Amino acid sequence: MSLTQTGKPVALRGLVKSYGGAAPALAGIDLDIEAGSFCTLLGASGSGKTTLLKTIAGFETPDRGEIRIGSRDIAPVPVARRNIGMVFQNYALFPHLTVARNVAFGLEMRKLKRAEIARRVEAALALVSLDGFGGRSPRELSGGQQQRVALARALVIEPDILLMDEPLGALDKNLRQAIQVQLRDLHRRIGATIVYVTHDQEEALFLSDRIALMDKGLIVQVGTPQELYFRPANRFVATFLGECNLLPAPSGRGEIGLRPEKTLVGGKAAAADIRLDGTLVSAVFTGTGYRIAATVSGRPVTALVANDDPAAMLAPGSALPIGYMIGHAMALGD
Amino acid sequence: MAIPEPPPARPSPAAVPAVAGVPAFAGIPAVAGMPVRPARRLGGWLGLLPMAVLLTAAFAVPVVSLLRLGFGDGGLSFEHFRRIAEVPLYRSILATTLTISALTTLLCVVLSYPVAYLMATVGPRLRAVLVVVVLLPFWTSSLVRTTAWIVILQGNGILNKLLMGVGLTSEPVAFVYNLSGVLIGMTHVLMPFVVLPLYAALRALDLSTVQAAEGLGAGPATVFVRVVLPLTAPGAVAGATIVFMNAIGFYITPALMGGPAQTMISQVIADNVNRELNWGFAAALSTMLLGATLVIFMLFQRAFGLERLFSGAGTARSGEPFRLTSRGRSAGGVLTVVFGLLVAVFLIAPILVVFPMSLGSSPFLSFPPYDYSLRWYVNFFETSKWFNALIRSLQVAGLTVAGAVVLGTAAAIGLGRIPARWRTAIETLFVLPMIVPVIILAVGLYYLFAPTGLVGTIWGLAIGHTVLAAPYVFVTVRASLKSFDPSLELAALGLGASWATMARRILVPTILPGILAGAVFAFITSFDDVVLALFLTNIRTRTLPKLMYEGVAHEIDPTIIAAAGLIILVTILLMLVNLLVTRRRA
Numbered sequence: 001m002s003l004t005q006t007g008k009p010v011a012l013r014g015l016v017k018s019y020g021g022a023a024p025a026l027a028g029i030d031l032d033i034e035a036g037s038f039c040t041l042l043g044a045s046g047s048g049k050t051t052l053l054k055t056i057a058g059f060e061t062p063d064r065g066e067i068r069i070g071s072r073d074i075a076p077v078p079v080a081r082r083n084i085g086m087v088f089q090n091y092a093l094f095p096h097l098t099v100a101r102n103v104a105f106g107l108e109m110r111k112l113k114r115a116e117i118a119r120r121v122e123a124a125l126a127l128v129s130l131d132g133f134g135g136r137s138p139r140e141l142s143g144g145q146q147q148r149v150a151l152a153r154a155l156v157i158e159p160d161i162l163l164m165d166e167p168l169g170a171l172d173k174n175l176r177q178a179i180q181v182q183l184r185d186l187h188r189r190i191g192a193t194i195v196y197v198t199h200d201q202e203e204a205l206f207l208s209d210r211i212a213l214m215d216k217g218l219i220v221q222v223g224t225p226q227e228l229y230f231r232p233a234n235r236f237v238a239t240f241l242g243e244c245n246l247l248p249a250p251s252g253r254g255e256i257g258l259r260p261e262k263t264l265v266g267g268k269a270a271a272a273d274i275r276l277d278g279t280l281v282s283a284v285f286t287g288t289g290y291r292i293a294a295t296v297s298g299r300p301v302t303a304l305v306a307n308d309d310p311a312a313m314l315a316p317g318s319a320l321p322i323g324y325m326i327g328h329a330m331a332l333g334d
Numbered sequence: 335m336a337i338p339e340p341p342p343a344r345p346s347p348a349a350v351p352a353v354a355g356v357p358a359f360a361g362i363p364a365v366a367g368m369p370v371r372p373a374r375r376l377g378g379w380l381g382l383l384p385m386a387v388l389l390t391a392a393f394a395v396p397v398v399s400l401l402r403l404g405f406g407d408g409g410l411s412f413e414h415f416r417r418i419a420e421v422p423l424y425r426s427i428l429a430t431t432l433t434i435s436a437l438t439t440l441l442c443v444v445l446s447y448p449v450a451y452l453m454a455t456v457g458p459r460l461r462a463v464l465v466v467v468v469l470l471p472f473w474t475s476s477l478v479r480t481t482a483w484i485v486i487l488q489g490n491g492i493l494n495k496l497l498m499g500v501g502l503t504s505e506p507v508a509f510v511y512n513l514s515g516v517l518i519g520m521t522h523v524l525m526p527f528v529v530l531p532l533y534a535a536l537r538a539l540d541l542s543t544v545q546a547a548e549g550l551g552a553g554p555a556t557v558f559v560r561v562v563l564p565l566t567a568p569g570a571v572a573g574a575t576i577v578f579m580n581a582i583g584f585y586i587t588p589a590l591m592g593g594p595a596q597t598m599i600s601q602v603i604a605d606n607v608n609r610e611l612n613w614g615f616a617a618a619l620s621t622m623l624l625g626a627t628l629v630i631f632m633l634f635q636r637a638f639g640l641e642r643l644f645s646g647a648g649t650a651r652s653g654e655p656f657r658l659t660s661r662g663r664s665a666g667g668v669l670t671v672v673f674g675l676l677v678a679v680f681l682i683a684p685i686l687v688v689f690p691m692s693l694g695s696s697p698f699l700s701f702p703p704y705d706y707s708l709r710w711y712v713n714f715f716e717t718s719k720w721f722n723a724l725i726r727s728l729q730v731a732g733l734t735v736a737g738a739v740v741l742g743t744a745a746a747i748g749l750g751r752i753p754a755r756w757r758t759a760i761e762t763l764f765v766l767p768m769i770v771p772v773i774i775l776a777v778g779l780y781y782l783f784a785p786t787g788l789v790g791t792i793w794g795l796a797i798g799h800t801v802l803a804a805p806y807v808f809v810t811v812r813a814s815l816k817s818f819d820p821s822l823e824l825a826a827l828g829l830g831a832s833w834a835t836m837a838r839r840i841l842v843p844t845i846l847p848g849i850l851a852g853a854v855f856a857f858i859t860s861f862d863d864v865v866l867a868l869f870l871t872n873i874r875t876r877t878l879p880k881l882m883y884e885g886v887a888h889e890i891d892p893t894i895i896a897a898a899g900l901i902i903l904v905t906i907l908l909m910l911v912n913l914l915v916t917r918r919r920a
Contacts, residue, residue, distance in 0.1 A: 059824050079827040086828045092821035096843045105839075106829030157829060 007193030008070035008160040009035040010056070015065035017051055017217075025051040026062065027217035033161075033210070036191045038184075040204040042240075043214035049197045050165060052214070056195060057163050058082050069160050080109070085154030085162040085192075089169055091146045093138040099125070099149050100134030106157035124156035125149075127186070144175045151186075161193040168203065180206055201241050205229070213237055232257060234333040245301045246332075250274055255332050262328040263303035265292055265320055266311035272323025280320040283312040294320050374751045377833070381748020385741040385764060385804055393767055393801045396778030401624070403781075404617030414618030424602070428622075431598045434513070434588070435581035438520040442528045442577045443570050445521065445677045450532035450566075452674030454656055455663075466909070467682045472526045473905050474685055475862040477882045478898040480590050481890060482684030483519055484510055485691065485699060492687065492701045515591035520581055522681065527580070528573030535569030536562075539656040554664040562656075572638045579630040583623060583771025586864055590886060599623050600773040604868075607777050620774045631769050640762060685902055692899035697892060710896035719881065720893060724900075726792060727861055727878040733796035734803050734860035739853050741800070742807025746848075747841070750815055761812075768805045772865040775801065780869040790872040798870055799860040806859060807852030814848025847915045854912045858905065 010033040018024040025048050033039045041049040054060045056067060058079035067074050074082055093102050100121050107117045125131055128148035138146055147167060154162055168176045184207055187194055198204055204211050205225045212222040213236075221233040232238035235246065238257040245258040264272045278301060281293040290312035292303040301322055305311055311320060404414055418424045453464045471479060486492045487509035494506040509515060539562065547561045585600035592598075599619055606616035663671065687701055692710055694703030714720045745764060749757055767775065779798050780789060788794030818841065826836040842849070867880040876884075878897060885894045 057824075057828060059828075079824075080830050080832055082828075083830070084828060086825065088821045088825060090819065090821060092819060092825040094822060094826070094840055094844075105826065105831070109830035109835065153825075153829070 007036045007162075007191060009033060010039075010161055010193060010195065011066075011068040012052075012056070013066040013068075015052070015055060015067070016063045017055060017060060018063055024217050026055065026065075029065070029217075029219055031212055031219060031222060033193060033195060035193055037209040038187050038194045038196065038207055040196045040198060040208040040211045041214055042198060042201060042204040042211050044199055044240075047214040048217040049199075049214045051217075053163050053165055053195060053197045056161070057084055057086050083157065083160050085157060085159030087147075087150045087154050087162070087164040087167045089166045091138075091150040091167075093146055093149055093153075095138060097138075098134065099130070099136050099138060099141070102138065102149060103134075103153045103156050106153065110157065120156055124152040127155065127190075128152045129182075143171050144179060147171065147179065151183075155190065155192070159192070161195060164194065164196045166198055167196075168198075168200075176203075183207060205241070211241075213240060215240075229259075230330070232330055232332065238330060238332055243302060244330075245299075247276070247296065247299065247301070247329075249329075249331075250326075257330040257332050258301075258324050258328065259330075260291075260302040260304045262324060263301060264323045264325075265294070265303045265305060266309065266314075268309075269321040269323030273326040274329070275321060275323040278320045278322035280311070280314050280316055280318045282316055283314070285312075292320075294322060296322050375753065378748040378751025381744040381751070382760065383748075385745040385808065388737075388741055388797075388800065388804065389764065389767065392779065392782075392797050393770075393775065396782040397624070397770065397774060400613075400617050400774065400778040400781050401621050402617070403613050404615075404619075404621045406614065414615045415622075417615065418618060418622070427597055427599060427602055430596060431582055434516055434520070434596060434598060435578050435584075437517055438524060438581045439574050439578045441517060441521040442525050443574050445680075446525055446528035446532050446570070446573070448670045448674035449525075449529050449677050449681075450536050451667075451670050452678070453529075453533045454536040455667075455671075464678060467678050468526050468529050470685055470905070470909070471522055471681055473858060473909055475879060475898075475901045475905070476523065476586050477862075477864055477879050477886065478688065478901050479523060479684055480519055480587060481882070481886050481894060481898050482688050483515070483522070483591060484886070485701070485890060485895070486684060486687060487515060487518065510591055511593045513592070513596055515593075516588045516596045519587040519591040520584060522684070523587070524577045524580060525681065527576045528570060531569040531573045532566060535566040536656050539565050541656050544656065554666045558666075568638075572634070575630060575634045575637075579627055579634070579769070582626055583773060585771075585773045586883075590883075600771060603773055603777060607780070607869075613781070616777060620777065623771055624774055627769060627771060635762070640758070640765070688895060688898045688902060692892065692895040694892065699890065699892060699895065710892040711900070713893050714896045714900070717893065720878075720897065723876055723878045723881040724897075726875060730792050730796050730799060730877060731857050731860040733792065734799040735853050735856045737796065737800040738803035738807045738856040738859075739849060742804040742852055742856075743811050743845075743849055745804075746808050746811035746815055747837075749812065764808055765805045767801050768809075772802070772863075776866045776869040779866070783870065789870055790875050792875060795866060795870045795875070795877070796860075798866040799863060800856075802863070802866070803856035803859040806855035807849070810852035810855065811845055811848045814845040814851075818844050850915045851912055854908050854915075858908060861901075861904070 010031075012029050012031040015026050015029040016024060017026040027048075029048075029052060031039075041052055043049045051060060055062050058074070058077070062075070069082070069084075093099075094105065097105070103121045103124050104117050107120060112120070121134065122131075125134055128151055130145060130148055130152065133141070133145065133149075138149065141149065147170075150167070168179055171179065180203060187207075196204075196207060208225055210222060210224055211228050213220045213228060215236060221228060221237045223231075228237060228241050232241065232244075235255065235257070238244040239246075243260050245260065245263055246255050247258055249256045265278070269275055276296045278294040278296045281295060281300075284291045284293070286304075289304055289306050290309060292305055292311060294301045294303065303322070314320065405411060406413060418428070449464070449468065453461050453468075456464070484491070488494075489506040489508070491509075493509060494503075497503045497507065509518070543565070544557055544561055547557050552560060582598075583600055584598060585604065588596050588598045589601050589604075600623070603616045603619045603623070606612045606619070690702050690706075691699055693706045693708070694700060695705050695707035695709050696703065714724075749760060752760075775798065779794070783789045783794045788797070822840055822844065823836055826840045827833070831839065862879060863877075864879040864883050867877045868883065871877060871880055878901070882894055882897055885891060
C-alpha cells in the first residue's frame with residue numbers, strides 16, 4: 001500500500017491560549033505524542049480539546065508555548081506548509097468539486113504530476129473502500145461515505161500527523177461503531193500519528209493508544225486507556241471515564257473509587273477485604289446480568305452482578321452487605 | 335410624462351429564491367465564536383478599503399458638501415430652512431410629499447394582502463408565476479413602466495377606450511397627470527416590498543393556530559382579524575416602512591405621472607438646481623429629505639434589524655405552514671382570490687401591453703395594433719441617436735458591473751474577517767447608498783463633478799452607478815457567504831493552499847451565485863437609471879433611459895415603445911439568469 005507512512009512525534013510545551021475571557025482556553029498544556037500512535041484528546045465541551053487541536057493545526061495561534069512536530073518547531077510555519085492532515089467535524093468537503101477532485105486538492109497544491117495525482121487519489125479512495133466513487137459529488141454520498149472522503153483527502157498528502165475533530169459526531173450509533181473499527185484497522189495499517197478529539201469516552205477507550213483527558217484548559221491525566229481506567233489520578237478522571245462508586249477510604253482520610261464490576265454484594269461481600277452495610281434500592285435486569293443500585297450510609301453505590309446472583313431477588317429496602325477487595329480500590333489523590 | 339425610478343432597495347435575490355421555493359441564503363447563522371486571527375483581520379480591513387474609498391469620495395463627500403450649502407455660504411445660517419417653514423407653497427409641498435407617501439403605503443398594504451394570500455394558497459406552479467408577476471415590475475426600468483402606464487391611462491388611452499366601449503362612461507376619465515396617476519405609478523413599483531414579507535409571514539403562520547381558532551368557534555372573518563392579521567402585522571409593517579421610506583424620495587414618477595398639485599420634494603430639489611440655480615435652497619430641502627429618510631431607516635433597523643431589509647423573511651415556522659386545506663375556501667376566501675388576481679393583473683398589465691404595441695406599424699399608438707411589423711425596432715437600430723444611447727448605456731453598465739462586483743465582493747469577504755463588534759456599523763454604512771434618495775446623490779455628484787469635467791462623460795456616470803450598485807453586490811455576496819462553511823477555508827489551507835489559491839479555487843466558486851446575482855443587480859441598477867443620467871450626462875453622452883425620458887416628457891412615439899420592449903426583454907433575460915443561478919445552487 002503506497003499510503004503507508006511513518007508519522008512523526010508531537011511535543012507540546014507550555015501552550016497557553018486565551019480569548020480574553022475569564023478562564024483561558026488552554027492554561028498550559030504539556031503533551032508528548034509518540035510517532036505512529038493514536039492519541040485522543042478527551043473532554044467535555046469547553047474543556048479546550050478542540051482549541052488544542054486547532055492550535056496544533058495552526059488555525060489558532062497560541063499566546064505562549066511551543067509545538068514541535070518531529071524535530072521542527074512549527075509555530076512560525078504557516079498552515080499551508082505544516083503538512084498536517086485534518087478531518088473536520090462536518091467533513092468540510094468542497095461542495096463544488098467531485099470526490100476525486102476533493103482528494104486531489106492537497107496534491108495539486110503540492111504541484112505533483114497529473115499521473116501521480118491520479119494514482120494517489122485512486123489509492124487513497126481504495127484505502128477507505130470508496131473505489132469508483134471519484135466522479136460523484138459529495139452531496140450524493142451518505143454521511144459515512146463523506147466521512148471517508150474527508151479521511152482520504154487528509155491522508156493522501158501523507159501528513160506528518162493526522163488531526164481529527166470529532167469526526168464521527170454527526171453519524172448514527174451503528175455507523176459510528178462500524179467506522180471506529182475501520183479507523184482502528186486503518187491506523188494499524190498506515191501507522192500515522194493521529195490526534196483525535198472526542199467527548200465520547202467509549203470511543204476514546206476503543207480507539208486510543210493514549211488518552212489525554214482535558215478539563216478547563218488543562219490535561220488532567222494522560223496515559224493508556226487501562227491506566228486511566230484502573231489508575232485514575234483523581235475523582236474527576238474516575239467519574240469521567242466509566243462508572244465509579246465513591247466510598248470513604250478505609251483509612252478515614254479521603255475517598256476511594258470502586259468500579260461497579262469490582263463491587264461485591266450479598267454473599268460475595270462476606271469474603272471481601274472491606275465490608276460495609278448497605279441497603280438495596282433496585283435491581284434492574286440488563287440482559288447480561290443485573291445492575292444493583294444500593295446505598296451505603298447515604299452514598300449511592302452501583303454493582304453489576306450475574307443473572308443467578310441471589311442479591312438480585314431481594315426486595316428493595318432489604319439490607320444488602322457491600323464489599324470489595326483492597327486491591328480493587330482506586331486511590332483518588334485528593 | 336412618465337416613470338418611477340429604481341427604488342433604493344429592491345428586494346434582494348435572497349428574497350427571491352426564498353419565495354420561489356428555493357432555499358434562501360438568509361437564515362443560516364454566521365459563524366459565531368470563531369476567533370479572528372490577526373493576519374485574517376488585516377486582510378479583512380484591506381478588503382473593505384476599496385469600497386470605503388469609493389463611498390467616501392463619491393458618496394459621503396458629495397452628499398455632505400451638498401448638505402453644507404443648505405446652511406449658508408459663510409457662517410451657520412438657517413435662512414433656507416426658515417423659508418421652507420414660512421412660505422406656504424413649500425409647506426404644502428412637504429404636506430403633499432407626506433400625503434402621497436402615506437396613501438401609497440396604505441394602498442400597498444391593502445393590495446398586498448390578497449396577493450400574498452393568493453401566493454400562499456395556490457400550487458407551486460401558479461405561485462412561481464405570481465412571484466414573477468410581483469417582481470417583474472420591480473426589475474423593469476422605471477421609464478418603461480411609466481411609459482406603459484401613460485399609454486394605458488391617458489385620455490385616449492387603452493383604459494378609457496375600454497370604459498367608453500362598454501358604455502361605463504361617455505367622457506374620458508382623467509387617470510393620469512393627477513393624484514391617481516402618481517398613486518398608481520408608485521404603488522405599482524413599491525408593492526413587492528410589502529407582498530414578499532407578507533407572503534413570508536403567511537407561510538410562517540402555523541396552520542394549526544388557524545385550525546385551533548376555527549375549532550374554538552371562530553368564523554373566517556374572525557380568524558383573519560384575530561389570528562392572521564396580528565401574526566402577519568410585523569411583516570406588513572416592515573414592508574410598509576420600506577415603502578414609505580422610498581416613497582418620500584420619489585422623483586420620476588410624480589414628475590411624469592402627476593400634475594402640478596402632486597409636486598413632491600425631490601422635484602423641487604431638482605427644480606432649484608436646474609432652473610432657479612438656488613443650490614442653497616436645494617441643499618436645505620435635501621437635508622430635510624435625507625433626515626426623514628434616515629430617521630425612518632434607523633427606526634426600521636431598531637425594530638426589525640438590517641437583515642430584514644434584505645431577506646424579507648419572517649420568523650421561522652414551527653408546524654405545518656399556512657395553506658389551503660382540502661375543505662376549500664370560504665366565500666370571503668373566494669372573494670380575496672378574485673381580488674388578488676385583479677391586483678396581479680394590475681401589476682403585470684403595463685409590461686404586457688408594451689409588446690403588442692411596439693409591434694404595430696402605424697406611427698400612432700394603438701392597442702391592439704391593426705397590423706404587426708418590426709418597423710419600430712428597425713427604426714430604433716437605424717436611428718443613430720437611439721443606437722448610440724443604447725451602446726452608451728451598455729458601456730456604462732459594463733463599467734458599473736466590473737467596479738461594483740470587485741468592490742462589493744472584496745468588501746463582503748472582508749467584513750467576515752474583522753472583529754464582530756465593527757461589523758454592524760460598517761454594514762450599515764455600506765448599504766446607505768441603497769437608502770439615500772437618488773436625487774440627493776445625483777445633485778451632490780453633479781455639484782462635486784462639475785468643476786472636474788467628469789460631468790458629461792461615461793466615467794462620471796459609471797462612478798455614480800457604482801456607488802448605487804456596489805451595495806447590492808455587497809449584500810448578495812454577504813448573504814451567500816453565510817452559507818459558506820468556514821472550515822472549507824481551513825481545510826484548503828491545511829491541505830497546503832495559499833490564501834489566494836483558496837480564494838480562487840474554493841471561496842469564489844462557492845459564492846459565485848451570490849456574485850452573479852449581485853452582478854445582475856448592478857447591471858440593472860445602471861441600465862435603468864434615469865435620475866443620475868439626468869444630471870451627469872449631456873446631449874452627446876445621454877443614455878437610453880435619459881433619451882426615453884426626454885421623449886416621454888414630450889410625446890410618446892412608437893420608437894420609445896420599441897425601446898421599452900427591448901429593455902423588458904433584457905430584463906426578463908437577466909431575471910432568468912438570476913433564477914437559474916439561484917436554482918442551480920440549490
